[in-house]
Amino acid sequence: MPLGKKADAGDYVDDFKKSKAPQFKGKSQKKRKEMAIAAYLSSKNELAQLVRELMIEELLGENYADGKVKGKSRPGRVKKAGASCKGSVSSLRAKAKKYGGEKGKMYHWCANMKSGRKKK
Numbered sequence: 001m002p003l004g005k006k007a008d009a010g011d012y013v014d015d016f017k018k019s020k021a022p023q024f025k026g027k028s029q030k031k032r033k034e035m036a037i038a039a040y041l042s043s044k045n046e047l048a049q050l051v052r053e054l055m056i057e058e059l060l061g062e063n064y065a066d067g068k069v070k071g072k073s074r075p076g077r078v079k080k081a082g083a084s085c086k087g088s089v090s091s092l093r094a095k096a097k098k099y100g101g102e103k104g105k106m107y108h109w110c111a112n113m114k115s116g117r118k119k120k
Contacts (some may be wrong), residue, residue: 003043012036026105085110 003011013081016036017029024032083106085092092114095104096107 007040009037009040012040047103077102081106083107083110084113089115 003015013036016024016032016039019032024035027035058073076092083095083103088096089111092107094109096104096111098104099107
C-alpha cells in the first residue's frame with residue numbers, strides 16, 4: 001500500500017522495515033532505514049532542493065536566491081536573436097540601426113567586437 005502525502009519519516013521507516021518486497025531481500029534493518037529516509041526526502045523534494053543549492057553554491061561561489069547567473073554571459077545570444085556576426089563593421093552597424101530589440105543589440109555587439117583592438 002503506498003504511503004500518503006501526510007506520511008512522516010517514521011511511517012516510511014516502519015513500512016520499509018515490515019516490507020517483504022524483493023528489493024529489500026538481504027538488506028539489513030539499518031540499510032532499510034536509510035532507504036526509507038531517502039525515499040521520504042525524495043517524496044518531499046527536500047533532497048533535490050538541497051543538492052541543487054549545493055551545486056549552485058559550488059559552481060557560482062555564491063548562493064543566489066533566484067538561481068540565475070548574474071550578468072549577460074549567455075552563450076548563443078547572437079544566434080538566438082537571429083543575428084549574424086558575418087560582414088564588415090559598417091554593415092553590422094547599418095543592420096544594428098535597421099533592427100531594434102535584441103537583434104539590434106546583437107548586431108551592435110558584433111560590430112563592437114570586430115572593431116576592437118587586436119591583441120598583440
